[in-house]
Amino acid sequence: MPANLPPQYYEAEKRYRLAKTNQERLAILRQMWAIMPKHKGTDRLQGDLKAKISRLKSEMQKKTKVGKSTYSHYVVREGAAQVLLLGVPNVGKSQILASLTGASPEVAPYPFTTRDTAVGMMKFEDISIQLVDTPPITQEYMEPWLPEIIRDTDCLLLTIDLGRDDFIEDMQILIRKLEESKIKAGATEPQDKPIDEMKHKKAIVAANKKDLPGAENHLRTLKDLYSERFPICSFSAKDEIELDPLRQKIYTTLSIIRIYTKSPGKPTDRMDPVILKKGSRVIDAARAIHKDFANNLRYTKMWGSSRFEGQKVQKNHPLEDRDVLEFHM
Ligand SMILES: Nc1nc2c(ncn2[C@@H]2O[C@H](COP(=O)(O)OP(=O)(O)O)[C@@H](O)[C@H]2O)c(=O)[nH]1
Ligand SMILES: [Mg+2]
Structure with a gap:
């Protein structure tokens, strides 16, 4: 039958x-x-x-x-990448998660509301990025399980409250607590091999509460001191002001590309791009789909930048965001 x-x-x-x-x-x-x-x-x-x-x-x-x-606070990864919100108490981490993802963590005008992780999915164009809210970090205390999760993630949002006079001190606390856990936050990976045991993590400064009085001045100081080391995005999570540039900066900092696939004679599958690191090649895309794809690949056709309208490309051909591949076994 x-x-x-x-x-x-x-x-x-x-x-x-x-x-x-x-x-x-x-x-x-x-x-x-x-x-x-x-x-x-x-x-x-x-x-x-x-x-x-x-x-x-x-x-x-x-x-x-x-x-x-x-550690018991492990977060199951979902989506194209994972981004972690870090900050001292009350800077608006939970509000950012809510505004960017529509998740509903507890937002409260008093510290230490979030003792565990909370998760939401942020839409960016045709992909979703996982955002994780974490318990506050202070000079005195950081949850002992947090460094493990930080080391494992793709990007950090160092969250700052532009309304606070102590915002520089807050920034220093975050950097110091990370360094105590052997994590060095910065915009890009260092070129040469790290000489210390520091684990490098991509990070963006998320300067929240732009709507508050004094925020413009504080932002200028923050940029003077830190714009060489970090991309800085200022916005208001509560009033939903300038959240789009933040979304865009998260995507570019992640350094990922989206690759679409198609079957011969069929339209491109735009639903479910393969997510790869920037700098990946045709063979990496094949491998990401299935190891048999990579092993049995005879040739690949590519659409993308104007030079490639269905031409055959080599296995080691470099890929760009939004290229389309058709694998032939
Ligand atoms: N004015 C202003 N207040 C905000 C903004 N984002 C969050 N808040 C407030 O800051 C307080 C702390 O927010 P919450 O998200 O709980 O901070 P968390 O402790 O870092 O998670 C709450 O009263 C929020 O309403 C913002 O963009 N502007
Ligand atoms: Mg919170």
Whole structure:
């Protein structure tokens, strides 16, 4: 008896292959299970799928256990990249998360509202970036599990309250606490190999509460002191002023590119770009999709900048944001 699977099943299967996290994979496998017609013809497939789901579940459980023994505030990664909000109490971290992502963490006019991480997804053009709110850092205290999460993330938003007279002191506290945890924040990776044991982290200064009196003066001072080391974005999270330049700066600082794929004779799949580091090549895109893709690749056609309108390109051809690739096996 033939399986006669509906087209939605094959679409889900394709999304499964492109999934980047186990959580995503599990959700898709469950969808596939729901879609699959349950009859004799699908007996074997049903068995395979059930086995896959239980294998994945036990793998995920094992991972959480390992995670728990080291730190229990691990955030499951989702989206194209992860960005962490850091700051002293009350600077508006939770408000920024809410304004950029629509998530609803507790925002309050008193310190220490957020003792754990809170997560939201920020839309940027056709991708989503995960934003993580963290507990406040002070001169005296930083959650012991926080450095691990900082070391693991793609970019930091060093959040400053432009309404506070102590804003420079706040900035110094953040830099100092990071350095005590062997993390050096800055705009770009240093060119030469680090001589110390510092882990470099890309960072943006997120200068919030631009709407408050005195903010313009404070911003000027902040720029005088720090604009060589960090990109500085000023905005008001509460009044939603100048949030778009902040979104844009987050994207460019992440140094990622989006690559779309197409099948021969079909339109480009614009739904689900492959996310790669800037400087990646054709072969990296193939590998990101599946290792068989990379191994069996015969040639690739590329669309993108005007010089490439479906020409064949080499495996080591450099990629630019928004290039389109058609792999031939
Ligand atoms: N004036 C002004 N107040 C803000 C802005 N963003 C946040 N706040 C206020 O600052 C206080 C602390 O905000 P919250 O997000 O809880 O700070 P967190 O402790 O850093 O998470 C709250 O009263 C917010 O309403 C802003 O852009 N402008
Ligand atoms: Mg908060």
